Amino acid sequence: xxxxxxxxxxxxxxxxxxxxxxxxxxxxxxxxxxxxxxxxxxxxxxxxxxxxxxxxxxxxxxxxxxxxxxxxxxxxxxxxxxxxxxxxxxxxxxxxxxxxxxxxxxxxxxxxxxxxxxxxxxxxxxxxxxxxxxxxxxxxxxxxxxxxxxxxxxxxxxxxxxxxxxxxxxxxxxxxxxxxxxxxxxxxxxxxxxxxxxxxxxxxxxxxxxxxxxxxxxxxxxxxxxxxxxxxxxxxxxxxxxxxxxxxxxxxxxxxxxxxxxxxxxxxxxxxxxxxxxxxxxxxxxxxxxxxxxxxxxxxxxxxxxxxxxxxxxxxxxxxxxxxxxxxxxxx
Amino acid sequence: xxxxxxxxxxxxxxxxxxxxxxxxxxxxxxxxxxxxxxxxxxxxxxxxxxxxxxxxxxxxxxxxxxxxxxxxxxxxxxxxxxxxxxxxxxxxxxxxxxxxxxxxxxxxxxxxxxxxxxxxxxxxxxxxxxxxxxxxxxxxxxxxxxxxxxxxxxxxxxxxxxxxxxxxxxxxxxxxxxxxxxxxxxxxxxxxxxxxxxxxxxxxxxxxxxxxxxxxxxxxxxxxxxxxxxxxxxxxxxxxxxxxxxxxxxxxxxxxxxxxxxxxxxxxxxxxxxxxxxxxxxxxxxxxxxxxxxxxxxxxxxxxxxxxxxxxxxxxxxxxxxxxxxxxxxxx
DNA sequence: CTGAAAGCGCTAACAA
DNA sequence: TTGTTAGCGCTTTCAG
Numbered sequence: 001x002x003x004x005x006x007x008x009x010x011x012x013x014x015x016x017x018x019x020x021x022x023x024x025x026x027x028x029x030x031x032x033x034x035x036x037x038x039x040x041x042x043x044x045x046x047x048x049x050x051x052x053x054x055x056x057x058x059x060x061x062x063x064x065x066x067x068x069x070x071x072x073x074x075x076x077x078x079x080x081x082x083x084x085x086x087x088x089x090x091x092x093x094x095x096x097x098x099x100x101x102x103x104x105x106x107x108x109x110x111x112x113x114x115x116x117x118x119x120x121x122x123x124x125x126x127x128x129x130x131x132x133x134x135x136x137x138x139x140x141x142x143x144x145x146x147x148x149x150x151x152x153x154x155x156x157x158x159x160x161x162x163x164x165x166x167x168x169x170x171x172x173x174x175x176x177x178x179x180x181x182x183x184x185x186x187x188x189x190x191x192x193x194x195x196x197x198x199x200x201x202x203x204x205x206x207x208x209x210x211x212x213x214x215x216x217x218x219x220x221x222x223x224x225x226x227x228x229x230x231x232x233x234x235x236x237x238x239x240x241x242x243x244x245x246x247x248x249x250x251x252x253x254x255x256x257x258x259x260x261x262x263x264x265x266x267x268x269x270x271x272x273x274x275x276x277x278x279x280x281x282x283x284x285x286x287x288x289x290x291x292x293x294x295x296x297x298x299x300x301x302x303x304x305x306x307x308x309x310x311x312x313x314x315x316x317x318x319x320x321x322x323x324x325x326x327x328x329x330x331x332x
Numbered sequence: 333x334x335x336x337x338x339x340x341x342x343x344x345x346x347x348x349x350x351x352x353x354x355x356x357x358x359x360x361x362x363x364x365x366x367x368x369x370x371x372x373x374x375x376x377x378x379x380x381x382x383x384x385x386x387x388x389x390x391x392x393x394x395x396x397x398x399x400x401x402x403x404x405x406x407x408x409x410x411x412x413x414x415x416x417x418x419x420x421x422x423x424x425x426x427x428x429x430x431x432x433x434x435x436x437x438x439x440x441x442x443x444x445x446x447x448x449x450x451x452x453x454x455x456x457x458x459x460x461x462x463x464x465x466x467x468x469x470x471x472x473x474x475x476x477x478x479x480x481x482x483x484x485x486x487x488x489x490x491x492x493x494x495x496x497x498x499x500x501x502x503x504x505x506x507x508x509x510x511x512x513x514x515x516x517x518x519x520x521x522x523x524x525x526x527x528x529x530x531x532x533x534x535x536x537x538x539x540x541x542x543x544x545x546x547x548x549x550x551x552x553x554x555x556x557x558x559x560x561x562x563x564x565x566x567x568x569x570x571x572x573x574x575x576x577x578x579x580x581x582x583x584x585x586x587x588x589x590x591x592x593x594x595x596x597x598x599x600x601x602x603x604x605x606x607x608x609x610x611x612x613x614x615x616x617x618x619x620x621x622x623x624x625x626x627x628x629x630x631x632x633x634x635x636x637x638x639x640x641x642x643x644x645x646x647x648x649x650x651x652x653x654x655x656x657x658x659x660x661x662x663x664x
Numbered sequence: 665c666t667g668a669a670a671g672c673g674c675t676a677a678c679a680a
Numbered sequence: 681t682t683g684t685t686a687g688c689g690c691t692t693t694c695a696g
Contacts, residue, residue: 006688006689006690007689007690007691008689008690016666016667017666017667017668018667018668018689018690018691019666019667019668019669019691019692020665020666020667021690022690022691022692023665023666025690026691030665030666031665031666032665032666035665035666047471049444049447049448050448050689050690051389051448051450051688051689051690052448052449052450053385053388053389053394053449053450053688053689053690054389054672054688054689054690054691055689055690055691056385056672056690057383057385057386057389057671057672057673057674057688057689057690057691058671058672058689058690058691058692059672059690059691059692060672060673062385064428064449071414072404072410072413072414072417073410073411073414075407075410075607077410078404078405078407078409078410079405081404082403082404082405082431085404085429085430085431086431089430094428094430094445094446094449095428095429095430096396096426096427096428096429097417097427097428097429098417098421098426098427099414099417099418112381113426114426115381116381116382116383116384117384117385117396117426118383118384118385139379221607221610221611249611250611253611253613256613275407275553276608276611278553279553279581279582279585279608279612280611280612280613281585281588281612281613338672338673338674339673339674339675340673340674348682348683349682349683349684350673350674350675350683350684351675351676351682351683351684351685352681352682352683353674354674354675354676355681355682357674358675362681362682363681363682364681364682367681367682382673382674383672383673383674385672385673385674386672386673386674386675386688387673387674387675388674388688389672389673389674389675389688389689389690390673390674390675390676390687390688391674391675391676391688392688392689
């Protein structure tokens with residue numbers, strides 16, 4: 001019996017018009033106090049809840065936004081997602097969420113699904129969509145904010161760190177510590193951040209006149225284990241720069257399994273600063289990415305866009321920070 | 333210019349009625365092929381996307397469901413959320429998500445928000461809502477499925493493991509290994525699963541005629557560190573049963589910091605089996621909770637409910653499993 | 665300050 | 681097989 005009352009029911013019960021009910025619903029100040037209370041009473045008695053759907057249709061705007069990301073199960077994303085969600089709720093939006101596993105098909109599908117749902121805008125964390133497709137999305141006439149990736153030439157705002165520079169600095173630190181044989185555990189080639197970090201590594205090595213050694217794999221723990229086994233045998237490094245913390249954690253596991261000491265024999269630096277980088281043994285030195293803040297920023301920019309405020313397109317670069325922990329011998 | 337075309341635009345461009353367009357949109361088979369193609373062509377040329385909002389208003393049903401959980405940042409939840417999301421998408425729903433930080437106020441707010449959004453149902457992972465409030469929600473006339481908690485007497489389906497028995501078994505295992513001084517690191521008293529696990533621990537200890545020692549704290553790493561320091565000094569245990577893995581991981585850190593050996597001097601069992609329990613040193617023995625499956629099951633039940641199929645109310649108990657790793661000396 | 669009426673974009677009988 | 685006609689529940693001019 002509940003959830004059925006409509007604005008008309010309220011109107012007749014309060015002996016006013018639908019328009020008046022609508023006014024009190026929208027806090028229109030020019031409703032006489034007495035009438036307002038009569039309406040409020042009716043609303044309460046009927047357990048009336050306005051239908052967002054009907055309102056949206058009438059106003060042609062919604063207060064929903066969407067988040068499309070690779071996989072919430074990857075420890076880097078929950079923090080980012082939380083940032084977006086907190087910003088979204090604070091700004092009055094409800095948040096849709098979809099995991100794509102980096103599948104381009106799914107990414108397209110979810111984007112179009114959300115457009116159908118009439119979301120006001122979308123935060124997109126995509127690695128797999130080719131630039132061509134992204135340009136196509138630009139014609140969709142819906143605000144889109146990118147995270148952790150930028151599309152040269154596309155009219156999208158993007159929020160991310162300077163992956164190239166971050167990697168460059170991390171590797172340079174290692175070099176400064178006297179390391180010469182520094183290997184890189186890279187992420188998938190089609191992921192923007194992985195690619196940028198790899199370039200940063202290569203540049204730093206080249207600038208120092210050192211020979212690079214790169215192993216490419218997935219962004220997960222198992223890949224870290226495997227890649228490390230390979231690198232250990234083929235390159236015998238004294239330091240490792242991993243493209244993300246999961247990879248670095250896998251490296252730690254494999255290295256210790258072989259009885260090699262960290263950081264004495266091999267130093268390691270990861271990237272992301274997921275919570276577990278502080279809990280591992282040894283604790284992991286890493287490039288700290290302010291994921292929460294990236295999320296909040298993306299949410300705020302999207303809000304502006306949804307409200308029609310002209311923003312960018314531009315790249316919002318968030319500051320990263322090299323965090324030194326035990327895996328590189330601590331602060332120093 | 334895009335995103336503006338309506339069904340009427342398509343209709344006139346294809347020289348048919350809105351009804352016909354609606355029919356091809358809904359794959360109604362009895363539209364003549366020639367006409368269908370004409371409509372499809374018009375749709376394509378206009379870049380037309382139907383408005384879910386308008387459709388929802390007309391049909392009085394939506395294909396949206398909601399997920400309300402404490403904090404996606406806690407490593408246990410992403411897997412559960414993923415299960416729900418996968419099930420949701422597979423069954424044709426879009427998913428709203430909201431984090432509550434176990435704040436009862438927020439939980440209520442988000443529930444009512446989602447009701448306003450006209451979601452078809454809600455998966456609720458709540459610890460803080462008192463049973464009274466839950467009963468109130470029952471009058472909302474919207475399908476709700478609970479995860480990791482049950483409300484005696486409330487007309488809700490619930491999907492969860494048998495926390496009491498899981499804890500009982502874990503502690504019994506420890507006792508079987510010869511441990512006598514077994515302490516328990518508990519989670520917050522107001523969280524259902526924490527409370528059940530504590531009872532399971534107490535019962536097992538009592539049944540074995542052993543003296544229990546319980547420390548209560550939060551469900552996080554830092555609390556694990558603190559509680560362990562306390563327990564170590566006050567009780568000097570030879571084994572620890574932690575209410576979740578984060579707590580157990582904190583315990584490992586504190587114990588090793590003091591130079592105490594695991595499992596030689598102290599054995600540890602956690603609960604959840606988050607991914608990092610396999611990555612720690614030593615790897616963590618734990619009660620494996622099939623979070624993904626809990627999510628999927630919850631999603632499927634909700635789908636039934638949304639479709640009007642009568643289900644329960646009943647409790648769906650998912651099987652847990654004790655996983656023995658290094659922190660208890662490995663399998664055995 | 666309040667009411668009447670039109671309409672948002674789509675679906676769903678009911679006709680034709 | 682396709683078109684006509686009403687709404688779905690709310691907002692929003694425009695009158696009064």
